[in-house]
Amino acid sequence: xxxxxxxxxxxxxxxxxxxxxxxxxxxxxxYYTDPAIFALEQERVFETMWFCAVRAADLTKPGSFRTVQxxxxxxxxxxxxxxxxxxxxxxxxxxxxRLCTDESGEVKRAxxxxxHAWTYGLDGRLIAAPNLTSMPDIDRTEYGLSxxxxxxxLGYVWVCLADTPPxxxxxxxxxxxDRLGDIESIDNYAVADLGLGxxxxxxxxxxxxxxxxxxxECYHCxxxxxxxxxxxxxxxxxxxxxxxxxxxxxxxxxxxxFTVDGSEGFDRIPSVSAEQDRRYYAITVRxxxxxxxxxxHVILHRMFPLAHDRTVVECDWLYxxxxxxxxxxxxxxxxxxxxxxxQDFDACERTQPGMSSRVYRKGGVLVPSEHHIGAFHAWLxxxxxxxxxx
Amino acid sequence: MITVxxxxxxxPGESLRITDGVPAPIAVFNADGTIYAVDDTCTxxxxxxxxxxxxxxxxxxxxxxxxxxxxxxxxTCAPAKTPVRTHQVSVENGHILLHISVGEPA
Numbered sequence: 001x002x003x004x005x006x007x008x009x010x011x012x013x014x015x016x017x018x019x020x021x022x023x024x025x026x027x028x029x030x031y032y033t034d035p036a037i038f039a040l041e042q043e044r045v046f047e048t049m050w051f052c053a054v055r056a057a058d059l060t061k062p063g064s065f066r067t068v069q070x071x072x073x074x075x076x077x078x079x080x081x082x083x084x085x086x087x088x089x090x091x092x093x094x095x096x097x098r099l100c101t102d103e104s105g106e107v108k109r110a111x112x113x114x115x116h117a118w119t120y121g122l123d124g125r126l127i128a129a130p131n132l133t134s135m136p137d138i139d140r141t142e143y144g145l146s147x148x149x150x151x152x153x154l155g156y157v158w159v160c161l162a163d164t165p166p167x168x169x170x171x172x173x174x175x176x177x178d179r180l181g182d183i184e185s186i187d188n189y190a191v192a193d194l195g196l197g198x199x200x201x202x203x204x205x206x207x208x209x210x211x212x213x214x215x216x217e218c219y220h221c222x223x224x225x226x227x228x229x230x231x232x233x234x235x236x237x238x239x240x241x242x243x244x245x246x247x248x249x250x251x252x253x254x255x256x257x258f259t260v261d262g263s264e265g266f267d268r269i270p271s272v273s274a275e276q277d278r279r280y281y282a283i284t285v286r287x288x289x290x291x292x293x294x295x296x297h298v299i300l301h302r303m304f305p306l307a308h309d310r311t312v313v314e315c316d317w318l319y320x321x322x323x324x325x326x327x328x329x330x331x332x333x334x335x336x337x338x339x340x341x342x343q344d345f346d347a348c349e350r351t352q353p354g355m356s357s358r359v360y361r362k363g364g365v366l367v368p369s370e371h372h373i374g375a376f377h378a379w380l381x382x383x384x385x386x387x388x389x390x
Numbered sequence: 391m392i393t394v395x396x397x398x399x400x401x402p403g404e405s406l407r408i409t410d411g412v413p414a415p416i417a418v419f420n421a422d423g424t425i426y427a428v429d430d431t432c433t434x435x436x437x438x439x440x441x442x443x444x445x446x447x448x449x450x451x452x453x454x455x456x457x458x459x460x461x462x463x464x465x466t467c468a469p470a471k472t473p474v475r476t477h478q479v480s481v482e483n484g485h486i487l488l489h490i491s492v493g494e495p496a
Contacts, residue, residue: 117435119452
């Protein structure tokens with residue numbers, strides 16, 4: 001017997017005005033599947049906001065570079081001769097060929113286009129080109145590489161593709177302050193002075209917002225993160241550290257450290273305060289950074305949204321220099337959040353196909369412990385100029 | 391003979407491209423205190439050696455890394471095969487003077 005009467009088809013259109021008051025709507029499904037919406041996000045989010053691109057210490061000397069995808073643009077981030085970090089659009093000013101095709105590398109003293117050999121100094125200036133001396137009217141700065149704004153913070157190079165960047169203090173530091181209450185709370189971790197213990201890159205077949213939303217809530221923690229809830233028992237209640245301003249989740253009594261088996265971690269970062277000891281803090285810095293703070297290390301995720309259904313996440317585990325320098329075994333420490341990442345990204349990949357289901361056309365729902373995600377959705381809608389209808 | 395500049399206007403590691411009063415552009419270099427002058431245009435493809443990179447008494451073409459010995463004008467590696475002409479320079483009364491060679495390259 002069919003129960004799907006034609007006059008009231010169950011198309012999952014529950015997330016509406018008549019829904020129970022404990023539920024609020026998510027974004028509609030097309031926000032996760034429509035390339036046109038992703039294009040708006042590239043233009044109005046990733047290409048206009050500060051974007052955390054590269055760990056500064058990865059650029060070891062003049063000529064070191066990395067290329068990263070920021071919105072629709074490929075960006076070269078490199079160290080110049082004076083040791084400053086510069087960023088340029090990865091496009092030759094002559095005929096538009098991509099200058100650097102490698103993800104990282106080192107040039108001796110210049111970026112040279114492999115097509116016609118237009119050659120740019122590490123400051124972006126046009127140094128040489130075939131027959132350039134017979135074209136004295138070419139201004140070598142004007143036809144140098146297109147510069148992108150850079151800022152270094154937490155030991156990372158942040159870039160902004162906007163002509164006039166927003167205030168770094170308001171956009172980036174503001175998100176940290178909204179979460180932790182003040183900037184000193186993150187300064188205590190001396191993130192820029194830590195060394196890279198491990199980097200793992202995840203290629204996630206999911207929309208970037210699913211990853212953000214996942215990171216913002218802990219309703220899923222008891223279900224998919226057994227190791228994490230063992231170390232942070234309050235996570236089993238479903239309230240994320242991000243739910244309360246300034247709150248850090250307390251380590252369980254049994255946990256000696258923030259490790260996969262609760263075994264001892266490393267020395268506490270000296271400037272971490274007594275109140276911050278044995279606690280875990282998580283921060284989302286819109287639009288693409290997650291920071292996790294624990295007493296002996298910092299985990300920093302950078303997301304690179306590449307398509308509406310694909311996001312590359314580069315995750316760094318940062319430790320005190322002597323921990324990295326002496327080659328201490330960081331495996332159990334890394335393994336805890338690596339598992340969390342795998343569990344989370346599996347969940348996001350499991351969710352992505354559902355976004356194009358007719359049952360999700362108007363979206364799903366957020367339970368009270370997830371309601372703060374609604375603020376992220378409102379923020380996004382406003383940024384891309386798509387306010388809800390009605 | 392041409393007066394290039396005052397000696398302090400060409401510090402070590404720097405180069406100058408001379409176009410006035412010369413049949414073809416000439417590059418003048420200060421290689422750690424020794425002044426050299428050679429034809430400015432790379433013999434491989436039209437590029438200015440004055441825009442290149444000075445390494446000891448060699449200059450590397452900025453386009454395709456041909457390396458020329460500033461003492462002899464000889465290329466030391468591919469892709470250049472033909473030498474550049476060298477020109478005599480002297481320093482008198484604090485000025486760099488250029489004596490243009492009219493002969494064939496070495």
